[in-house]
Each structure stands twice: as structure tokens, then as C-alpha cells.
Amino acid sequence: MxxxxxxxxxxxxxxxxxxxxxxxxxxxxxxxxxxxxxxxxxxxxxxxxxxxxxxxxxxxxxxxxxxxxxxxxxxxxxxxxxxxxxxxxxxxxxxxxxxxxxxxxxxxxxxxxxxxxxxxxxxxxxxxxxxxxxxxxxxxxxxxxxxxxxxxxxxxxxxxxxxxxxxxxxxxxxxxxxxxxxxxxxxxxxxxxxxxxxxxxxxxxxxxxxxxxxxxxxxxxxxxxxxxxxxxxxxxxxxxxxxxxxxxxxxxxxxxxxxxxxxxxxxGGKSANLVFADCDDLRLAAEKAAFGSFYNQGEVCSANSRIFVEREVYEEFLRLYAEAAQAYAPGDPLDPECGIGALVSEAHADTVWATIENARRDGTIYAGGSRPDIGGSRAFIEPTIVTDVPADHEVHTREIFGPVAVVTPFDTEDEAIARANETPFGLAASLWTGSLSRAHRVSSRLVAGTVSVNTVDALGFTTPFGGFKQxxxxxxxxxxxxxxxxxxxxxxxxxx
CATH class of the missing domain: 3.40.605.10 (Aldehyde Dehydrogenase; Chain A, domain 1)
Structure with missing residues (x-):
């Protein structure tokens, strides 16, 4: 009970x-x-x-x-x-x-x-x-x-x-x-x-x-x-x-x-999540993306914080993703109904918040982007979705370890794979597609210790977990x- x-x-x-x-x-x-x-x-x-x-x-x-x-x-x-x-x-x-x-x-x-x-x-x-x-x-x-x-x-x-x-x-x-x-x-x-x-x-x-x-x-x-x-x-x-x-x-x-x-x-990790237009259930992909980027306050080494979406479904995905992010509203960690809890410290929250402010200056905060005061603590940050930032921006390149994700459109499969692998890390990656051949083809080219197909951040007792590169x-x-x-x-x- x-x-x-x-x-x-x-x-x-x-x-x-x-x-x-x-x-x-x-x-x-x-x-x-x-x-x-x-x-x-x-x-x-x-x-x-x-x-x-x-x-x-x-x-x-x-x-x-x-x-x-x-x-x-x-x-x-x-x-x-x-x-x-x-x-x-x-x-x-x-x-x-x-x-x-x-x-x-x-x-x-x-x-x-x-x-x-x-x-x-x-x-x-x-x-x-x-x-x-x-x-x-x-x-x-x-x-x-x-x-x-x-x-x-x-x-x-x-x-x-x-x-x-x-x-x-x-x-x-x-x-x-x-x-x-x-x-x-x-x-x-x-x-x-x-x-x-x-x-x-x-x-x-x-x-x-x-x-x-x-x-x-x-x-x-x-x-x-x-x-x-x-x-x-x-x-x-x-x-x-x-x-x-x-x-x-x-x-x-x-x-x-x-x-x-x-x-x-x-x-460290900076995992990519690739969403192709032939995905069978875009709403499920968005809900899982919210889980993969915001669960545990985004303080997850394999968090799927770089999301690449095929341009054909980019706008629809963003809307669904922002809706799904609402389930991760911060609150009292002892409240069983809270979405996420506090970050590990106010000092760490300060670092995450500085990244959000930089993204606000250099791109667009599509959803979230606030830092509520809950119970007198400033260690809470709302799940934040960033768009329209350059490829070399820190939200693409640095492990933020907070509830922040960046969403970017792509036009071709090769472009998506190249962007996903454009990182010094290789811990995890995800991809969404209804094509079995694409699932095999893309997963074989992603440099990651675990590739999750039509889910995110999959692991179990019977499968090894770890990474490549740095x-x-x-x-x-x-x-x-x-x-x-x-x-x-x-x-x-x-x-x-």
C-alpha cells in the first residue's frame, strides 16, 4: 500500500x-x-x-x-x-x-x-x-x-x-x-x-x-x-x-x-533520440522522450537530452512533447504525486539555470524555463525544452544533468546519424521508426553502448550497460x- x-x-x-x-x-x-x-x-x-x-x-x-x-x-x-x-x-x-x-x-x-x-x-x-x-x-x-x-x-x-x-x-x-x-x-x-x-x-x-x-x-x-x-x-x-x-x-x-x-x-553521456516520420505512434514517442529527458530531474547519465526529429513531423512532435513534459512538474519529493523532485543542491541548480538562461539568449525556450521556489528551496527547475540553438551550443555538447532537452529537425537519415554521433560520448541512444530495416540500419551506425528502438533508455539485469568513447x-x-x-x-x- x-x-x-x-x-x-x-x-x-x-x-x-x-x-x-x-x-x-x-x-x-x-x-x-x-x-x-x-x-x-x-x-x-x-x-x-x-x-x-x-x-x-x-x-x-x-x-x-x-x-x-x-x-x-x-x-x-x-x-x-x-x-x-x-x-x-x-x-x-x-x-x-x-x-x-x-x-x-x-x-x-x-x-x-x-x-x-x-x-x-x-x-x-x-x-x-x-x-x-x-x-x-x-x-x-x-x-x-x-x-x-x-x-x-x-x-x-x-x-x-x-x-x-x-x-x-x-x-x-x-x-x-x-x-x-x-x-x-x-x-x-x-x-x-x-x-x-x-x-x-x-x-x-x-x-x-x-x-x-x-x-x-x-x-x-x-x-x-x-x-x-x-x-x-x-x-x-x-x-x-x-x-x-x-x-x-x-x-x-x-x-x-x-x-x-x-x-x-x-x-558521462549526452544521448541522442532520433524520431523518424515513419514512427508508428508519435504520441508514445513524445511521452517516452519526456521520460527519457526529465525523469529523475534529468540527473541521469544516459538521459536522452538531444532529440532529433524528422522535419515532416517536427512541429507535431514538439506539441506532443511539451504536453508530455507537464507530467514532470517539480514538487515536494515526499509527495507521491509530484512529477520530479529537487535537484541535488541549489548550487547544482544554479549551474543548470545558467545553461537555460544561455539557451534563452541564443535560441528559443519552447516550453518550461522557470525556476519555482518550493518550500523555500531554489533547487527546483521546471522541465525545459530548447529549440533553435546552433549545433555547437552547450545544450548540444555538454552534459547538463538537469531537466533540459534540445529538439532539432533533420531532413535525411544520414544527417540524423551524423548529428547523433557528433559527441565525445557514447553511452546510449534511442530511435523511433516503423521500419524494421531502418531500425537495424540506423542502430548499427549509432555509436552507443545501448541503442533503444521504439523506447528510451532500455536496460535490464540480463543486458550489459556501459559506453564507448569518453x-x-x-x-x-x-x-x-x-x-x-x-x-x-x-x-x-x-x-x-
């Missing part, structure tokens, strides 16, 4: 906040003694103080993870043991789903309707997916000369560093942690300082689920301190990251400056994500 706004507010008022890191299975204070004030972006209210860890805390967490890995209590435990512990972990996440939902909503402003019905149960289901995958992997016995046998196994890498983005705090942590833990690794996580509480709760529930102490550690604090220390740490074997392309490039440098640690980087490398989701956290080991036995 869904809760009312008043019920969600009452649950939020009763929620406990603890901003201390979890190292070696216990809550500890940051050694610096410094804390960071954490506010709810939708209200401006201070809700917690996040402990600002430094390199010495990272050292302690990595040491705990290394000791846990070396003990074999998790890394050498049987597949059945890890499976049962992760299944229990999933059950506990479901049991605390409303708490997870509230933490993410209060931390980063997203509608609690989405965090409670999609993010929390989806994360529990993903732990369950990887738990079941543990016993279904197979090793190899390749052909070798007579008198010998070779075993090829996939082995865990060791201590994994994980750096989580703030737009989907629980889900993105889960995308990294579930396969890393399933493979037998131990982990040190740096959650986003903007939204740390759901990851901290994960670390507590891991102990309750029977996952040995030190297997999952969480070190809170700033990316410039904690993230840098993880990137440069000589005893971190692999680093998984979701965030900006700029930070991803820094992490590559850190890996080269330290121990050549493995990397899996899911970085959107990074490595894949989340599916059994292929296990490849990030393992590598092949050959054991050759000569017996004749």
Missing part, C-alpha cells in the same frame, strides 16, 4: 542519520574529526553531518578489506555460502526498503515514489540475481597435449575500490557491489558526499546478513580526498566508478601513477559485469 505525503513525512521525521564511516564491520569516527553539513535540497534543512575521512581512514579501510580477503572467510568460501549470504542481504534490503527510499530522497531530492518502488526493490532483486549467478558460472578445461590437463578458472581480483555517483546512490552502489561481492572480492566504497546514507545502511545490513566483517567497508568524505586516496592506493586491485568524464580521466592517471590497478569507468569502459549489469571483478587463471598439470 502506498503512503501519503503525511505518512512519508512522519517516517522521515523518525529516521535516524549517522554519517560515520563503516570500517572492519563497525561504525567509527573519521580520524580528522571534521564533518560536512548535509542538507535536504528540497527544504534546505540540515539533516546530518557526514564524517570527512582522509587518506588515513582509507588506509584503515583497505587494510580491513585486505585482511578479510586474505583470511578466505569470503574469498575462499564456497559458492553456496556466498549465495545464501547475498540472498539474506537482499531480503534485509527489501525489509528496509522505505528507509533506503527516504535516505536517497532526502539526500538528493528524488521523488520517494520512485526510490521506494523502483530503486530499493530493484537493488534487492539485483543482489538476488548475482547470488543466483554464483553457482551457475563454469570454469574451463581446454584441449592440451597428451599427458597434461589445464584448468582455466576466473579468480577474484582482491580489494575493490568503488566510487558511487549521487544521482542513484543505492542503485549505482548495488550495480558495483553485487557482482564484486558475488565474485569473492572485498570492497571499500566511497559514497557521494551528497548522498551517503543509503550506502552506509548497506554496510550495516551486510554484517546482519552474515557477510564477514571487513568484506564491505564504506569511507565517507570528499572525492578530492577519499576518491583520490582510493585511486592512488597501492593495495587496491581494481576501481569501479560512476561519475563524470573529468573524474574518470583523473582516476586513469591515478592508476598509472600507482599500481596499474584495473578500472571500470562509467562516465563514456568509459567496462560494463555494469548482466553476468558480463563479473568480468570487471575477476580474471582468468590457468593451472597446468603435467602428469605424463
Amino acid at each position: 502506498s503512503r501519503s505525503t503525511e505518512e512519508w513525512r512522519a517516517a522521515a521525521a523518525a529516521l535516524e542519520f549517522d554519517g560515520r564511516p563503516v570500517i572492519g564491520g563497525a561504525r567509527v569516527d573519521a580520524r580528522s574529526g571534521e564533518t560536512i553539513e548535509k542538507t535536504n535540497p528540497a527544504t534546505g534543512e540540515v539533516i546530518s553531518r557526514i564524517h570527512a575521512c582522509d587518506a588515513s581512514d582509507v588506509d584503515a579501510a583497505v587494510a580491513a578489506a585486505r585482511a578479510a580477503y586474505a583470511s578466505g572467510a569470503w574469498s575462499r568460501a564456497g559458492a553456496g555460502f556466498r549465495r545464501e549470504r547475498l540472498l539474506e542481504f537482499a531480503r534485509l534490503i527489501e525489509q528496509r526498503a522505505d528507509d533506503f527510499a527516504l535516505y536517497d530522497s532526502l539526500d538528493m531530492g528524488k521523488p520517494v515514489r520512485e526510490s521506494s518502488t523502483i530503486d530499493a526493490p530493484g537493488s534487492a532483486a539485483l543482489y538476488r540475481f548475482y547470488a543466483e549467478a554464483i553457482e551457475k558460472r563454469e570454469d574451463l578445461i581446454p584441449v592440451t597435449p597428451p599427458g597434461s590437463t589445464a584448468l582455466v578458472t576466473r579468480e577474484p581480483l582482491g580489494v575493490i575500490g568503488v566510487i558511487v555517483a549521487w544521482n542513484y546512490p543505492l542503485e549505482i552502489a548495488t550495480w558495483k557491489l553485487a557482482p564484486a561481492l558475488a565474485a569473492g572480492n572485498t570492497v571499500v566504497v566511497k559514497p557521494p558526499v551528497e548522498a551517503s546514507h543509503s550506502t552506509l545502511l548497506l554496510a550495516e545490513l551486510a554484517i546482519e546478513a552474515g557477510i564477514p566483517a571487513g568484506v564491505l567497508n564504506v569511507v565517507t568524505g570528499r572525492g578530492s580526498t577519499v576518491g583520490r586516496a582510493l585511486g592512488l592506493h597501492e593495495d587496491v586491485d581494481m576501481l569501479a566508478f560512476t561519475g563524470s568524464t573529468e573524474v574518470a580521466k583523473q582516476l586513469q592517471q591515478y592508476a598509472g601513477q600507482s599500481n596499474m590497478k584495473r578500472l571500470a569507468l562509467e562516465a 563514456s568509459g569502459f567496462g560494463r555494469d549489469l548482466s553476468v558480463h559485469a563479473l568480468e570487471n571483478y575477476t580474471d582468468y587463471k590457468t593451472t597446468w598439470m603435467q602428469w605424463g
Whole structure:
């Protein structure tokens, strides 16, 4: 049964906040003694103080993870043991789903309707997916000369560093942690300082689920301190990251400056959505385009924020798209009826608003373009549709990470493909057509890790997610994500 706004507010008022890191299975204070004030972006209210860890805390967490890995209590435990512990972990996440939902909503402003019905149960289901995958992997016995046998196994890498983005705090942590833990690794996580509480709760529930102490550690604090220390740490074997392309490039440098640690980087995006005149249902295309550009306040790495429409249906699409955008009107994130919530902070909203003002100056604001004051907060921005701006304008070229999309007409298929690929990113793309041959032809030429045909931003547990070009490398989701956290080991036995 869904809760009312008043019920969600009452649950939020009763929620406990603890901003201390979890190292070696216990809550500890940051050694610096410094804390960071954490506010709810939708209200401006201070809700917690996040402990600002430094390199010495990272050292302690990595040491705990290394000791846990070396003990074999998790890394050498049987597949059945890890499976049962992760299944229990999933059950506990479901049991605390409303708490997870509230933490993410209060931390980063997203509608609690989405965090409670999609993010929390989806994360529990993903732990369950990887738990079941543990016993279904197979090793190899390749052909070798007579008198010998070779075993090829996939082995865990060791201590994994994980750096989580703030737009989907629980889900993105889960995308990294579930396969890393399933493979037998131990982990040190740096959650986003903007939204740390759901990851901290994960670390507590891991102990309750029977996952040995030190297997999952969480070190809170700033990316410039904690993230840098993880990137440069000589005893971190692999680093998984979701965030900006700029930070991803820094992490590559850190890996080269330290121990050549493995990397899996899911970085920026600027996804295109191509709408052809032979689309079977233009209204559906417009409604899905609104979802693809405005859902989660547009704070989505794969947001379809560049929309190219065949000129024949351009005006009609714009009208339908503007109508569909009205379903994403901003409001109180604890109101189950709100369209979108607050952006992660007023400072981030300022940056998004500056982009809208530039677009107003250089082109046309077709719909939206306002910044309402809701509950005394200026972190809300109305979904905004931009037209008539030049191809090199920042709304075409820069990842805005807000509810802003640009719509542009095209005349030919080749032009649409060229415009879609005219970006340094390659995370996702969408196209709408009633022609099967066009669907195959265009999707094969789009440079993107996922191409959604007659839908937007499609993903699932069984399909890999990640990008090309400056959107990074490595894949989340599916059994292929296990490849990030393992590598092949050959054991050759000569017996004749």
C-alpha cells in the first residue's frame, strides 16, 4: 500500500542519520574529526553531518578489506555460502526498503515514489540475481597435449575500490557491489558526499546478513580526498566508478601513477533520440522522450537530452512533447504525486539555470524555463525544452544533468546519424521508426553502448550497460559485469 505525503513525512521525521564511516564491520569516527553539513535540497534543512575521512581512514579501510580477503572467510568460501549470504542481504534490503527510499530522497531530492518502488526493490532483486549467478558460472578445461590437463578458472581480483555517483546512490552502489561481492572480492566504497546514507545502511545490513566483517567497508568524505586516496592506493586491485568524464580521466592517471590497478569507468553521456516520420505512434514517442529527458530531474547519465526529429513531423512532435513534459512538474519529493523532485543542491541548480538562461539568449525556450521556489528551496527547475540553438551550443555538447532537452529537425537519415554521433560520448541512444530495416540500419551506425528502438533508455539485469568513447569502459549489469571483478587463471598439470 502506498503512503501519503503525511505518512512519508512522519517516517522521515523518525529516521535516524549517522554519517560515520563503516570500517572492519563497525561504525567509527573519521580520524580528522571534521564533518560536512548535509542538507535536504528540497527544504534546505540540515539533516546530518557526514564524517570527512582522509587518506588515513582509507588506509584503515583497505587494510580491513585486505585482511578479510586474505583470511578466505569470503574469498575462499564456497559458492553456496556466498549465495545464501547475498540472498539474506537482499531480503534485509527489501525489509528496509522505505528507509533506503527516504535516505536517497532526502539526500538528493528524488521523488520517494520512485526510490521506494523502483530503486530499493530493484537493488534487492539485483543482489538476488548475482547470488543466483554464483553457482551457475563454469570454469574451463581446454584441449592440451597428451599427458597434461589445464584448468582455466576466473579468480577474484582482491580489494575493490568503488566510487558511487549521487544521482542513484543505492542503485549505482548495488550495480558495483553485487557482482564484486558475488565474485569473492572485498570492497571499500566511497559514497557521494551528497548522498551517503543509503550506502552506509548497506554496510550495516551486510554484517546482519552474515557477510564477514571487513568484506564491505564504506569511507565517507570528499572525492578530492577519499576518491583520490582510493585511486592512488597501492593495495587496491581494481576501481569501479560512476561519475563524470573529468573524474574518470583523473582516476586513469591515478592508476598509472600507482599500481596499474584495473578500472571500470562509467562516465558521462549526452544521448541522442532520433524520431523518424515513419514512427508508428508519435504520441508514445513524445511521452517516452519526456521520460527519457526529465525523469529523475534529468540527473541521469544516459538521459536522452538531444532529440532529433524528422522535419515532416517536427512541429507535431514538439506539441506532443511539451504536453508530455507537464507530467514532470517539480514538487515536494515526499509527495507521491509530484512529477520530479529537487535537484541535488541549489548550487547544482544554479549551474543548470545558467545553461537555460544561455539557451534563452541564443535560441528559443519552447516550453518550461522557470525556476519555482518550493518550500523555500531554489533547487527546483521546471522541465525545459530548447529549440533553435546552433549545433555547437552547450545544450548540444555538454552534459547538463538537469531537466533540459534540445529538439532539432533533420531532413535525411544520414544527417540524423551524423548529428547523433557528433559527441565525445557514447553511452546510449534511442530511435523511433516503423521500419524494421531502418531500425537495424540506423542502430548499427549509432555509436552507443545501448541503442533503444521504439523506447528510451532500455536496460535490464540480463543486458550489459556501459559506453564507448569518453563514456568509459567496462560494463555494469548482466553476468558480463563479473568480468570487471575477476580474471582468468590457468593451472597446468603435467602428469605424463
